Amino acid sequence: MKTKNEKCGERLLDTLFFCLQPIIKSDEEKVINEYEVLLRRTKDQKFPKDEFAYLTQNDKKNEQLMTWSRRKIQAFLEVNPQCTLWINLNHHQLSFKSTYVFLESLRKFKKNIKIEITEEIPENASKETGETIKRISKIKEMGYEIALDDVGMGMNTLVFVLANTNHIKRLKLSIVPFKTLSMESLVLLIKFWKLVANEAKVELVIEGIDSEKLRTMVHQAGVKMQQGFLWKSQFISLY
Numbered sequence: 001m002k003t004k005n006e007k008c009g010e011r012l013l014d015t016l017f018f019c020l021q022p023i024i025k026s027d028e029e030k031v032i033n034e035y036e037v038l039l040r041r042t043k044d045q046k047f048p049k050d051e052f053a054y055l056t057q058n059d060k061k062n063e064q065l066m067t068w069s070r071r072k073i074q075a076f077l078e079v080n081p082q083c084t085l086w087i088n089l090n091h092h093q094l095s096f097k098s099t100y101v102f103l104e105s106l107r108k109f110k111k112n113i114k115i116e117i118t119e120e121i122p123e124n125a126s127k128e129t130g131e132t133i134k135r136i137s138k139i140k141e142m143g144y145e146i147a148l149d150d151v152g153m154g155m156n157t158l159v160f161v162l163a164n165t166n167h168i169k170r171l172k173l174s175i176v177p178f179k180t181l182s183m184e185s186l187v188l189l190i191k192f193w194k195l196v197a198n199e200a201k202v203e204l205v206i207e208g209i210d211s212e213k214l215r216t217m218v219h220q221a222g223v224k225m226q227q228g229f230l231w232k233s234q235f236i237s238l239y
Contacts, residue, residue, distance in 0.1 A: 022227060023086070025226075150172065
């Protein structure tokens with residue numbers, strides 16, 4: 001018999017879906033085989049902050065989320081073996097056994113699955129940094145390539161990035177929080193992270209591209225890999 005918490009988790013999951021946002025190479029826009037997997041609420045297509053917080057409160061609840069996620073991801077990849085999916089995990093989830101059970105269950109798709117570590121700061125952040133580096137190393141040892149999301153923010157500071165360059169494949173910089181900057185300053189910010197990526201010998205993706213002007217500016221700054229609402233017509237929904 002299912003517990004009250006399990007039933008509550010199932011009801012929440014019934015209100016959610018995955019949105020696959022394409023990652024574009026700005027000089028090869030006709031070829032799209034790479035997507036970031038974004039959790040969204042069905043009623044408004046926004047990130048379900050409260051629902052996600054509930055579903056990642058502890059290992060047991062996270063297990064429900066991971067099981068639900070595995071089914072949807074596996075079903076998509078079985079039909080679309082040419083695609084690569086970047087799956088988001090936050091620092092808190094890396095402390096759960098169920099996260100690694102999830103990753104183990106998908107290892108047969110490891111050529112199609114990459115992991116993004118998001119920037120959210122866990123409650124015990126002061127104790128987590130060293131452990132997180134070990135956990136990222138463990139994920140790499142399982143055969144997965146790893147990206148650090150929203151670099152320069154939250155847990156994914158420049159110091160944290162530099163401590164993990166041996167474990168990661170990609171950095172992702174969102175320009176959404178910095179759109180109040182002048183175009184000149186924004187270009188300098190992008191070029192700075194491009195230098196960091198080059199020195200670390202990793203890829204750089206710029207997120208938050210919502211206009212041709214931004215797409216062109218980022219391309220001219222030397223970054224070809226981009227994603228954002230400019231390509232909204234090519235989003236894929238997994239219900």
